[in-house]
Amino acid sequence: GNSVTQMEGPVTLSEEAFLTINCTYTATGYPSLFWYVQYPGEGLQLLLKATKADDKGSNKGFEATYRKETTSFHLEKGSVQVSDSAVYFCALPPRAWEGSNYKLTFGKGTLLTVNP
């Protein structure tokens, strides 16, 4: 079945540092890939997505490139801010609706803390 392996945290950085959170996946075919973010006290919200190989998703200064050769979707940001402190989840949707279910497979999450 599908699986997602995500770099475990916590990750602590100073403001303006470079961020990488690694994510690799196992799946049949070439599914879409997501990064979700969970800010303190809030639910998960989509940060960015890529729907096919070599696509680059980007949002709020974050980027991730879908690399099918390495089955990876690493999240990067060139200069983090204190407001980026959150938990980040890599997620793998099903390739299509599996019957009537649409179950995301999540990584275990990476807690990022950015200090001023």
Next chain:
Amino acid sequence: EAQVTQNPRYLITVTGKKLTVTCSQNMNHEYMSWYRQDPGLGLRQIYYSMNVEVTDKGDVPEGYKVSRKEKRNFPLILESPSPNQTSLYFCASSSRDRDGGANVLTFGAGSRLTVL
């Protein structure tokens, strides 16, 4: 504003006392789902529903019930809560459109449940 609303956000209860966590979405989504989030285990799907009166088990349904009498509501019922159901719960919804496997789940803000 398009959103998924969960209540209560925080609840402390005792073993065996029935409780219901409500979930409501205002986006006319057909699909709704419940997840629980636990440290070291990530997010796991409890139940899902493709439409009114159509529900099915996810990966960890034991000890939970759901109902879908109206399209907008999908309550999670714990008939006899136990301490191992202490967790952070998220409701999510999505439309089933032509986006295939790239549909985005919209999550509620979460309900933190403690069972003593």
